[in-house]
Structure formats: structure tokens, C-alpha cells
Amino acid sequence: MKLTITHVSKKIQDSTVLNDVNMTLEGGTVYGLLGKNGSGKTMLMRAICGLISPTNGTIEIDGMMIGKDISFPKNMGMLLETPVFLPERTGYENLRLLASIRREITSSDIKRVLEQVGLNAKDKRKVRKYSLGMRQRLGIACAIMEKPSLLLLDEPFNGLDESGCQLVQQIICEQREKGCLILLACHDREELETLSDCIYRVENGRFSVTVQNHEQLRLSP
């Protein structure tokens, strides 16, 4: 898996939300995005997902241009902000419904991934009765259930307790070992330092400073 972002800019009305972004990302690596709210982290993830079209520039995945050759990256899992599920269904039913679109995984795969994130597949509770943390776990299960080779995680630690955070860290490490390209946006600098192989600092839509060695990040103001 190789993700190439070339001169990507996005303007919304008069505001530039992505400003000449250039990146080359490889599989088996965790890339962290560090920046304030509204700096452009989520917008870049949306552009990679194919949910928004860049005003300029191209995004290619293994040579396939998003928006031209493909609408959305194949084999991608994502968690963008707070996950929203059908409130009148159980967590398992929600995942089974989404999995029915690609038909790549079985019911037992869904049950296994639910167990992996610490949820009970046999739990009959509807999602509307889930706590914020449980919804977040379900969102992570949804992102990883189809064994993605590209994983976009936007604030995956939101609403999670300590054990939940450890679980997500473990999942991220496992996915990396499987060769998955992971893009992780998080406002917690320490969390990002622990998990990422490479950190991009995002400011006003510019992904200008690349920190591949964590020491550089620690020394920077």
C-alpha cells in the first residue's frame, strides 16, 4: 500500500483548509497528525476517503487516483470523529448491516472483532443505550472489521477509559504489524508520540513540519 498526496489544496469559499499538501505514505507505518482543532487534519482524511474533492492536486493509492480511477480507496477502514450508528439496533446488527455491502466478512468475523474491542457480540442492548466509550469501541470495530490495508483514525481515544485507550493502542500496533497504513489524528501529543512512526504537524492546512524522530518533537516548542 502506497499513498501519494501531491500538491493537494482545498478551498471552501475564501478559506484555504488544505494548503499544498505533499506526502508519500507507506504501508506498515503509523503516521500521526498533530494540530489544533480546525487545522485541517480531518479535512485531509476526508479527502483521502474520497468524501471531498481537492481543489488542486491529486491523491493516489497504489497508482489509482481518487476521484478519477476510483471514487473511494478499496480496503479502507475509517473512524472520523464521533461514530454514529443506528440507535434502534444492537452493535452487532449495525456492523452486520454495513458488512453486507462489501460481503467480505462473515458473522463470526464480526463477532470476533467485537470481542477484540471489548464488546459482547451477544449483547442485546440497542446502540442508543451505549455509553460514549462503547460507541467509540464500536466505531473502531467498524473501522477494522474488514481487515483494511488503509486505516484512518480521527481522535480514536475520544470517550475511552484507560483500558479502552490501551486496547486501541494494541489494535493500532497489531494493524501496523499486519502491514496496514495507519493515519492517526489525535490532539494528545504523548499518545501520538507513543504510537506514531512519523508525525506531521498541521497548521492552517499546511503539513509543513515532519518529525520522524520523536526527539525532534519533544525539543520543539
Place this chain on the structure above:
Amino acid sequence: MRLKCRQFKALFFYDLSNGFQRNQWKWLFALLLQIYYCILAGNTGVLGRFTSLFEGQYELQLSTQWLTFHGFLLFLVNFYPVNELTYNGGQAIIRSGRKEYWLFSKMMWIISTVISYYLLLVLVLVIGSVFTGSFSISPDVMMEIFEIDITGLNLTKIILYWWGMPLLVSIALCITEAILSLFIQPVISLFIMFAYLIASAYCMNPAFLGNYAMLKRQDFTSGVLSISPQNCLISCMLLMIIAVTAGTLCFKRKDTFQLQGGE
């Protein structure tokens, strides 16, 4: 090719299942509404009950039953496609493979929903007729109650005028409305289509598709030759082709910002 067909089929079944479950309460209300229409029509048989619903008005007046039947259908189909677009940050659309598949699957879902809505009406009317014991209506009674002359019309023509034309109009209007709702607020698109339906009642012109769905405006009753099944087919197909083509082109460039939509 086979993979694409399989993928599209899976997406369509997803829409059938998900769309029905999300609209459960609306379907229940549709059923109650149709039972009410059935009771309102009295002992006039299946065709009489159909006529009371689809007759419309000769003059430039609005038929409440006709408007609520079509208006509720517009309400039924309007919100699902746009909710699905934003559901869970676009989790469904990214799994569809291509934006065009997603959009066409929604169009298929709309056609299925409209047909189901009409079939539900037939079912309610038939069951209503079983309860009241009145299945048929004589041409004289039809003339007396509804002022519609059905002598000389065979079964094919009756199905075409009573069922085919309103169904086709509903499909065209619902598809146009759903496509509009992807680009403007769904409530506004609902109001636009609702206003268009009302305008049909006050403007006896083939450009207003609602006229084709009113029995008293159709060529065999009104004598207005332009409100014919052929023109109905051409107008509806034209509207659908324009809506789907323009919708597909614009949708391919559409940005999905509202990521926390859905229920």
C-alpha cells in the same frame, strides 16, 4: 462485470433492508392512511376506491385525497438517501465502491418503495372489498358517482390509466426530489415537489406531471389530448433522465461535509 453486478446487488439489498427499517413508522402511517382512504370511498369496489383516490378534479381545484396520497409518498422517500450519505461519517458510501453505484442503488430503492406503496394500496383496497363484499362497480354507478365514463375501456387501459400513469408520475417525482435533496436541504426539496404537485392541480398543462396522475385530467375523460399515456411516458422519462444525469454529474463532484448526520 460479474463483480460489479454482485457489488451492486449487495448494495441494493442493503438499501432495501436498511431503508425499510428506517422508515418503519412512516410505512405504518402509510398503511393507516390507505385504510382511511378505503373507508372514505364506501362500497364502491376496488376500482371505485381507486377512482376516489386518483380522480382529482376536472376544474382547477385541489383534491385533498389525491394530494395527501402523493404528498405522503414524497415524504416517505425524501430523507433516506441523504441520511445514508452522511450516516456514520459516510461509512455506507465508502463501502459502495463507486459514487455512481451508491446513487443508482438509491434510485432503485426509490422505485421499489414507490411500487411497494402502490401495491400496499391495492392490498388494502382488495382486503377492504373482501370485508365489504363489493368488488366491482358498474359503468353507470361510476358515471353517477365519479362522472367518469368507463364504457369501452378494457382491463389493460384501466390498469394503464388508473395505475400505470400515476405510478410513473410518482416514480419520476420521487427520483427528482431525492436527487434535489442531495444538493439542497431535504425539507426544501420536499416543499418544492409539494408545490409542484399543487401547481399541477391549478394548471392543466402537460408540463405539470401531476395532471397525468389525475383521472379527470387524462385524455379519455377530459378530452385534452396532450394528457395522454404516451406523453406521460415521454415527460416522466425526460424528467428522470435529466434528473439522474445532472444528479450523477454533480454528485461525483459533491463534497460530503456533514459527517454526523443520519438518525
